[in-house]
Amino acid sequence: MKLKTSIKSGLTAALTAGLMAFGGAAKAEYPEKPVEMTILFGGTANTIAQLLSELMTEELGQPVVPVSRTGGGGAVGYSHVVATAPDGYNVVWNSNSISTAHHTGRVPFDHSAFTPIARVSTEIPALAVNSETGWDSLDDLKAAVEATDGRFNVGISGKGSFTHLTSAALFDAMGVGDKVAYISYGQGNAPVELLAGRIDAAIQWPGQFVSYVESGDLNVIAVTGEERVDILPDVPTAQEQGVDVNISMWRGLAAPAGTPDDVVATLQAAAEAAVASDDFQNAAGNVGFAPAFLDAEAFGALIERDDAFYGDLLQQLGMAQ
Amino acid sequence: MDLFLDALALVLTPMAIASIGLGALVGLIFGSIPGLTFTVALALALPITFGMDPVPAIGLLLGTYIGGMTGGSVSAILLGIPGTPSAAATVLDGHQMTKQGEASIALGTAVIVSVFGGLFSLLVMIVSVDLVSRLAIGFGPAELFALVLFGMSTICGLCGDSLIKGLISGVLGLMIMTVGIDAIDGVPRMTFGSINLLQGVNLLVAMIGLFAVPFIIEAFSQKGERDIQAQRVAKVRAELPSLKMLFGKISLILRCSALGTGIGAIPGTGGAIASFLAYDHAKRFSKKPQSFGKGNMEGVIAPEAANNAVTGGTLIPLLSLGIPGDPATAIVLAGLMIHGIQPGPALFMNNAGEVYGMYVAVALAYLWVLALQLMGIRIFVHVLKIPREMLAVAVLVLCAIGAYSIRNSAFDIYAMGAIGLLAYVLVAVRVPITPIILGMVLGPTLENEFRTAMMLSGGSFDIFLNSPTVLVFFALAAGVIGLQVVAELKLRKKTKEKIEMTDA
Numbered sequence: 001m002k003l004k005t006s007i008k009s010g011l012t013a014a015l016t017a018g019l020m021a022f023g024g025a026a027k028a029e030y031p032e033k034p035v036e037m038t039i040l041f042g043g044t045a046n047t048i049a050q051l052l053s054e055l056m057t058e059e060l061g062q063p064v065v066p067v068s069r070t071g072g073g074g075a076v077g078y079s080h081v082v083a084t085a086p087d088g089y090n091v092v093w094n095s096n097s098i099s100t101a102h103h104t105g106r107v108p109f110d111h112s113a114f115t116p117i118a119r120v121s122t123e124i125p126a127l128a129v130n131s132e133t134g135w136d137s138l139d140d141l142k143a144a145v146e147a148t149d150g151r152f153n154v155g156i157s158g159k160g161s162f163t164h165l166t167s168a169a170l171f172d173a174m175g176v177g178d179k180v181a182y183i184s185y186g187q188g189n190a191p192v193e194l195l196a197g198r199i200d201a202a203i204q205w206p207g208q209f210v211s212y213v214e215s216g217d218l219n220v221i222a223v224t225g226e227e228r229v230d231i232l233p234d235v236p237t238a239q240e241q242g243v244d245v246n247i248s249m250w251r252g253l254a255a256p257a258g259t260p261d262d263v264v265a266t267l268q269a270a271a272e273a274a275v276a277s278d279d280f281q282n283a284a285g286n287v288g289f290a291p292a293f294l295d296a297e298a299f300g301a302l303i304e305r306d307d308a309f310y311g312d313l314l315q316q317l318g319m320a321q
Numbered sequence: 322m323d324l325f326l327d328a329l330a331l332v333l334t335p336m337a338i339a340s341i342g343l344g345a346l347v348g349l350i351f352g353s354i355p356g357l358t359f360t361v362a363l364a365l366a367l368p369i370t371f372g373m374d375p376v377p378a379i380g381l382l383l384g385t386y387i388g389g390m391t392g393g394s395v396s397a398i399l400l401g402i403p404g405t406p407s408a409a410a411t412v413l414d415g416h417q418m419t420k421q422g423e424a425s426i427a428l429g430t431a432v433i434v435s436v437f438g439g440l441f442s443l444l445v446m447i448v449s450v451d452l453v454s455r456l457a458i459g460f461g462p463a464e465l466f467a468l469v470l471f472g473m474s475t476i477c478g479l480c481g482d483s484l485i486k487g488l489i490s491g492v493l494g495l496m497i498m499t500v501g502i503d504a505i506d507g508v509p510r511m512t513f514g515s516i517n518l519l520q521g522v523n524l525l526v527a528m529i530g531l532f533a534v535p536f537i538i539e540a541f542s543q544k545g546e547r548d549i550q551a552q553r554v555a556k557v558r559a560e561l562p563s564l565k566m567l568f569g570k571i572s573l574i575l576r577c578s579a580l581g582t583g584i585g586a587i588p589g590t591g592g593a594i595a596s597f598l599a600y601d602h603a604k605r606f607s608k609k610p611q612s613f614g615k616g617n618m619e620g621v622i623a624p625e626a627a628n629n630a631v632t633g634g635t636l637i638p639l640l641s642l643g644i645p646g647d648p649a650t651a652i653v654l655a656g657l658m659i660h661g662i663q664p665g666p667a668l669f670m671n672n673a674g675e676v677y678g679m680y681v682a683v684a685l686a687y688l689w690v691l692a693l694q695l696m697g698i699r700i701f702v703h704v705l706k707i708p709r710e711m712l713a714v715a716v717l718v719l720c721a722i723g724a725y726s727i728r729n730s731a732f733d734i735y736a737m738g739a740i741g742l743l744a745y746v747l748v749a750v751r752v753p754i755t756p757i758i759l760g761m762v763l764g765p766t767l768e769n770e771f772r773t774a775m776m777l778s779g780g781s782f783d784i785f786l787n788s789p790t791v792l793v794f795f796a797l798a799a800g801v802i803g804l805q806v807v808a809e810l811k812l813r814k815k816t817k818e819k820i821e822m823t824d825a
Contacts, residue, residue: 043651046651047655047659050371050655054368054371067728067729068364070520071501071519071520071521072501072502072507072509072519073502076520079516079519104507106502106509150779151779158504158505159507181776183773183776183777189588189644191643192588192644198462207658207663210665211643211663211665211666211667211668211671212665213667214665214667215665215667215670279371282661283659285661286658286660286662287659
């Protein structure tokens with residue numbers, strides 16, 4: 001795969017050189033050098049980005065190089081990309097984190113500092129409990145929280161993280177938010193903590209729970225999106241259970257504001273083809289995300305809408321700055 | 322048994338064997354060159370595996386992981402620069418052996434006990450993955466904090482003759498790792514408004530700086546000592562350790578392998594803590610503890626057996642719980658998931674064939690490593706014939722590339738230089754630098770687990786006092802520190818008496 005690509009890109013380079021020699025005035029087409037894709041997080045974000053960059057490399061004929069710049073809830077990577085030239089050679093594998101990073105005061109700029117290219121995938125948080133509790137629905141959970149004397153411990157990824165926001169929105173919508181304590185686990189340890197009974201419930205990504213559900217150790221009682229997720233088809237959404245929460249995380253590509261339209265169009269087309277490929281579709285089932293291509297315009301509107309929503313939510317939670 | 326035979330058939334194809342071997346070779350090269358790390362090798366190997374069948378793909382990743390883990394000891398022994406944090410403990414005695422002209426014996430011993438430790442942990446894993454993972458679940462934030470605190474107490478064994486200097490060094494390591502956004506509340510600490518400092522100091526960058534920069538500076542400041550160099554070159558020979566010697570140490574090898582497997586099985590730990598605990602254990606139970614740090618063979622055997630036993634150990638939480646222990650296993654996890662192998666408790670029901678395939682692949686990877694590295698020793702030792710100044714230039718270039726390549730960031734090259742200068746100053750005033758690495762590796766875990774435990778308990782210290790596991794580790798740590806203090810007081814009294822006698 002790698003070899004094929006380099007032969008291909010070598011050929012393209014030779015052809016381009018030839019054309020330029022003969023044509024003289026022929027203008028060089030984007031891309032004529034490798035494109036760097038900044039990754040903001042580990043876990044599924046990293047896994048999807050690795051695959052996407054490989055598939056986009058085949059489409060563009062130039063290597064798309066994934067570079068990990070994690071830390072600060074995305075602040076490190078966003079700050080790097082926003083400072084690069086708007087020529088399409090630096091793109092960021094972004095997510096809702098652009099809104100959370102801005103509204104919590106970690107970066108001084110907001111989503112308008114970037115030109116959207118395309119949405120690529122969505123992931124929907126899921127709420128799991130230990131199966132020994134016997135809780136099967138949000139109603140059971142609500143009753144259990146109300147019956148607790150002390151605090152009800154819920155595992156999240158970190159303060160101000162997407163799973164924290166989702167948990168807060170969900171438990172507030174259920175009317176029991178004030179009895180819940182949020183416990184941060186950095187590296188996806190939440191399923192284990194549930195298993196050991198140290199926490200009462202956890203909101204994480206479905207992929208982390210699937211295996212535990214199959215073995216009967218954990219019970220996923222709700223997903224927070226508009227529709228059920230493919231890898232957990234029996235789990236109802238929160239809305240189906242009468243709790244009005246609709247939160248899902250998108251991931252996509254963006255470039256610094258001011259990137260020329262034709263360059264954005266080229267990248268958008270490459271992303272669209274990559275998402276449509278069999279490799280990407282298969283990986284989606286395996287890793288636990290949904291391929292969800294949206295073009296630049298629709299993606300921009302979505303970012304705009306979400307930014308207002310998360311700004312309000314953070315304000316309510318007292319985390320906005 | 323049928324499953325096992327099926328797995329053999331899957332793995333023993335030319336393609337799979339070759340990709341495991343290729344992985345082992347690449348891992349070995351990246352692990353053994355100072356500056357280049359096997360985490361980078363794994364990141365490079367990952368996209369290649371997307372187009373491969375699951376078994377060769379996973380073989381390539383596991384081979385790279387295992388090759389890198391053993392390769393880290395090569396530069397630790399030859400140059401005194403560990404290739405991975407897990408090899409930092411190996412520097413202490415391994416590099417001393419090189420200075421005494423026994424480089425090839427140290428290298429040979431390291432690879433043989435590594436392979437033994439790795440296969441030992443694989444066996445434990447095959448037999449008891451279910452049991453061990455259930456036990457590991459019992460390790461919550463409070464227990465992990467206690468274990469890591471016990472790990473920190475091994476600073477006592479690394480600080481030479483002054484506990485104070487060891488503590489200074491350990492605390493420096495802890496402080497360096499607090500730079501950046503903290504993992505729990507997302508508060509920037511000691512960043513001085515710099516975007517670059519937000520991401521913190523990378524452990525690997527700091528390690529390259531700590532060990533490589535003093536090496537480079539020393540190489541250029543010791544120009545007058547040509548004689549020593551000539552001597553060193555004359556002594557280079559490719560000699561392997563005798564089996565008799567290794568059999569004599571079998572009890573130590575077994576104990577350290579068991580220790581490494583146990584530590585590796587606990588999510589959130591890793592090779593570095595295992596190798597330091599093993600080193601401390603070997604020194605404490607040795608008949609000649611004073612010879613440690615001066616080229617004692619047991620000081621190579623203990624950490625190398627333990628850090629490779631961690632490879633089998635970390636596969637336990639990785640496969641049975643879906644939790645990667647370190648950045649390297651996180652990449653292996655990504656590879657597994659892309660190929661539709663979802664780690665977790667159901668893995669052994671859904672993908673039993675692939676799991677057995679992985680067992681065979683790990684065993685095969687260790688055989689490749691053994692063969693490649695035993696052959697490689699002949700080549701490796703020639704590195705010592707290169708004049709020290711020239712070697713230092715090569716190391717400087719490789720380290721700059723290595724520091725840059727971890728995060729594609731020029732800032733990391735400066736960070737490496739700054740930390741390296743700090744290390745050189747510390748070495749000059751006789752403060753040991755190994756505790757810094759210990760502080761850096763364990764610091765974030767120590768802090769995060771403590772804070773998580775306090776969140777769980779709602780701010781009450783009872784969470785530590787109610788767990789027998791925690792109390793056992795606290796007692797062990799207190800014991801180690803107590804012994805060190807007593808030993809130091811005795812030593813001070815003796816020197817004082819001596820001084821008084823000379824005065825009189």
